[in-house]
Amino acid sequence: MSARLSRRDQRPARSSRDRRFTSELGVSAVLLAIGVLVLTDALTMDVEIAQRGPVGPRTVPIAVGAGLLAVAALLAVDVLRGGRGAAEEGEDVDLSEPADWRTVLMLVGVFLGTAVLIEPLGFPAAGALLFWGAAYALGSRRFDRDPLIAATLSLVTYVVFNNLLGVPLPGGPLMGAL
Amino acid sequence: MDAFGSLLDGFGTALTPMSLLWAAIGVLLGTAIGVLPGIGPAMAVALLLPVTYGLDPTGAFIMFAGIYYGAMFGGSTTSILLNTPGESAAVVAAMEGHPMATSGRGAQALAAAAIGHFTGGMIGTLLLVALAPTIADLAVDFGAPDFFAIMVLAFIAVTSVLGASRIRGLASLLIGLAIGLVGLDQMTGQQRLTFGSLQLADGIDVVVVAVGLFAIGEALWVAAHLRRTTAEAIPVGRPWLGRADLRRTWKPWLRGPLIGFPFGAVPAGGAEIPTFLSYVTEKRLSKHPDEWGRGAIEGVAGPESAASASAAGTLGTMLTLGLPTTAVAAVMLAAFQQYGIQPGPLLFQHEPDLVWGLIASLFIGMVLLLALNLPLAPLWARLLRIPRQYLYAGILFFAAVGAYAVGGEVIDLVILLVIGLVGFGMRRYGLPVLPAVIGVILGPNAEQQLRRALQISDGSLSGLVSTPFAVTVYVIILLIVLWPLLRRLPLPRRRTG
Numbered sequence: 001m002s003a004r005l006s007r008r009d010q011r012p013a014r015s016s017r018d019r020r021f022t023s024e025l026g027v028s029a030v031l032l033a034i035g036v037l038v039l040t041d042a043l044t045m046d047v048e049i050a051q052r053g054p055v056g057p058r059t060v061p062i063a064v065g066a067g068l069l070a071v072a073a074l075l076a077v078d079v080l081r082g083g084r085g086a087a088e089e090g091e092d093v094d095l096s097e098p099a100d101w102r103t104v105l106m107l108v109g110v111f112l113g114t115a116v117l118i119e120p121l122g123f124p125a126a127g128a129l130l131f132w133g134a135a136y137a138l139g140s141r142r143f144d145r146d147p148l149i150a151a152t153l154s155l156v157t158y159v160v161f162n163n164l165l166g167v168p169l170p171g172g173p174l175m176g177a178l
Numbered sequence: 179m180d181a182f183g184s185l186l187d188g189f190g191t192a193l194t195p196m197s198l199l200w201a202a203i204g205v206l207l208g209t210a211i212g213v214l215p216g217i218g219p220a221m222a223v224a225l226l227l228p229v230t231y232g233l234d235p236t237g238a239f240i241m242f243a244g245i246y247y248g249a250m251f252g253g254s255t256t257s258i259l260l261n262t263p264g265e266s267a268a269v270v271a272a273m274e275g276h277p278m279a280t281s282g283r284g285a286q287a288l289a290a291a292a293i294g295h296f297t298g299g300m301i302g303t304l305l306l307v308a309l310a311p312t313i314a315d316l317a318v319d320f321g322a323p324d325f326f327a328i329m330v331l332a333f334i335a336v337t338s339v340l341g342a343s344r345i346r347g348l349a350s351l352l353i354g355l356a357i358g359l360v361g362l363d364q365m366t367g368q369q370r371l372t373f374g375s376l377q378l379a380d381g382i383d384v385v386v387v388a389v390g391l392f393a394i395g396e397a398l399w400v401a402a403h404l405r406r407t408t409a410e411a412i413p414v415g416r417p418w419l420g421r422a423d424l425r426r427t428w429k430p431w432l433r434g435p436l437i438g439f440p441f442g443a444v445p446a447g448g449a450e451i452p453t454f455l456s457y458v459t460e461k462r463l464s465k466h467p468d469e470w471g472r473g474a475i476e477g478v479a480g481p482e483s484a485a486s487a488s489a490a491g492t493l494g495t496m497l498t499l500g501l502p503t504t505a506v507a508a509v510m511l512a513a514f515q516q517y518g519i520q521p522g523p524l525l526f527q528h529e530p531d532l533v534w535g536l537i538a539s540l541f542i543g544m545v546l547l548l549a550l551n552l553p554l555a556p557l558w559a560r561l562l563r564i565p566r567q568y569l570y571a572g573i574l575f576f577a578a579v580g581a582y583a584v585g586g587e588v589i590d591l592v593i594l595l596v597i598g599l600v601g602f603g604m605r606r607y608g609l610p611v612l613p614a615v616i617g618v619i620l621g622p623n624a625e626q627q628l629r630r631a632l633q634i635s636d637g638s639l640s641g642l643v644s645t646p647f648a649v650t651v652y653v654i655i656l657l658i659v660l661w662p663l664l665r666r667l668p669l670p671r672r673r674t675g
Contacts, residue, residue, distance in 0.1 A: 167229075
């Protein structure tokens with residue numbers, strides 16, 4: 001979905017209103033999809049297992065699923081009548097510029113990379129790569145300072161969690177060698 | 179009442195070296211988080227949830243409360259010196275505080291804010307001590323219908339009172355409720371939305387949801403729209419107040435908590451409404467109406483006092499009824515769940531050491547915060563120079579630590595990212611995040627109370643309105659729901675593009 005939006009955002013601004021319109025309806029579609037998922041799961045549930053009380057495990061999921069369908073419809077009506085969701089503002093957020101999808105995709109990639117590497121490499125190494133990679137994706141190019149900060153942060157966090165708080169994190173070959 | 183006796187016992191807990199250490203860490207982190215843009219107290223507590231795996235509950239909650247109060251103090255520093263509020267609670271502080279800073283009265287503005295937070299926090303916490311045991315006593319006979327009604331009130335209030343669009347708030351709540359359904363049904367063990375996956379049968383951990391929505395979602399959202407130029411903070415000296423300023427500020431300091439505390443205690447969005455109301459009140463009562471908008475010190479003193487008092491009110495409702503009225507309280511409730519402790523009327527009986535130790539530590543935290551902020555505010559302002567790349571890389575880093583620490587499962591990192599992307603989408607399309615978090619945290623509990631209530635009444639819906647309290651709550655809910663119709667307003671919405 002992100003890739004698709006990325007290409008769209010690079011188009012000339014004249015179609016900006018239509019684009020915004022369709023993507024707003026996309027929210028409705030997502031809600032509809034979740035609603036259908038929740039309802040299907042609830043209705044296909046096998047409730048042979050001793051049901052205690054008049055309200056079984058299906059009632060609330062059915063209500064939530066129906067609610068999602070209703071909200072999806074209401075939101076679509078709201079959008080068609082001209083309603084738009086206001087993008088969230090913030091101190092570091094500049095909404096006057098178009099979204100920078102490249103950075104977001106790079107961050108997602110770095111994060112997934114960490115998930116893959118955390119077990120083979122151990123937390124200190126994978127965590128340092130996550131911090132450095134994220135800082136790089138966000139535009140930091142201080143090759144003298146960034147890796148050093150990343151390594152220190154990762155190692156200190158590892159020691160605090162693993163040794164002080166007693167929350168085990170994988171040390172990996174690096175900590176094995178030390 | 180023996181509330182003050184229990185409070186003295188609480189000081190016994192709070193004055194131990196370990197408790198003092200956690201309080202100090204909490205207020206230091208809180209102030210830093212308050213000063214830093216982009217990271218709020220709810221995200222900070224969410225990122226720190228993994229410490230609950232290694233820390234005793236008393237220490238953890240003392241630290242969390244320190245973060246909550248500290249963020250209030252720190253948030254106004256950014257508002258005053260930079261005109262960009264570090265927290266939503268500090269928006270009002272910028273209105274008079276920043277003009278004061280630009281006209282060379284930054285030191286006085288910082289002092290009025292810091293002492294305001296101190297006074298408001300102190301009075302608010304005293305009100306908490308006086309009222310909380312009474313409320314807990316009243317609520318001690320609450321049954322399933324009462325709790326269910328309160329939770330419905332939380333759901334409705336969080337979707338209706340806050341945000342620009344009710345329908346988008348409701349969508350967010352339902353997404354949260356749906357996430358809360360994943361896993362085994364608590365009463366029958368029936369698998370729901372697990373799709374045969376063993377990992378999903380355990381449910382999606384609240385830590386992963388909170389961190390994903392608050393931290394990953396926010397970091398990705400900011401990354402997509404990162405402001406390339408950062409404003410420079412106005413340099414100031416040590417905060418101080420002259421005699422003339424003190425004469426103008428002491429009344430607003432004392433009035434603030436009267437507005438802040440009650441608004442913090444009800445589900446009306448935390449500090450935003452009371453700070454604004456206090457601002458309006460002080461403006462009306464001011465003897466210097468010509469100064470407003472150009473730096474009236476009352477407009478800093480009152481709202482900041484109200485902000486800290488609202489934090490005390492929020493904690494009161496969370497501890498006595500188990501009802502979160504702000505995002506921070508919601509995440510703290512998740513922390514209680516991690517420990518298997520159920521906040522609510524019985525908390526004061528079952529965990530007196532924890533509750534009173536926590537409340538006593540609030541007083542200690544307030545003194546620490548005043549000492550930290552009054553002389554050191556210029557030093558804190560230097561935190562604003564931290565490169566944004568490091569700030570948001572750090573948020574992603576600690577989010578990964580938190581999710582992985584839940585169970586040492588790589589799948590949690592993937593779920594975290596998916597929920598983070600949901601949080602990103604919600605920010606882009608104006609869906610508020612808080613209803614989803616409340617839905618995940620309260621949803622499963624609300625379902626249990628509903629089923630228990632209906633079990634007692636043998637399936638008859640009248641079981642839900644079997645107590646006067648529940649009926650009262652439903653009337654309030656009805657009023658909230660019908661409010662826009664009563665005011666003859668169409669669906670409120672904002673237009674963009």
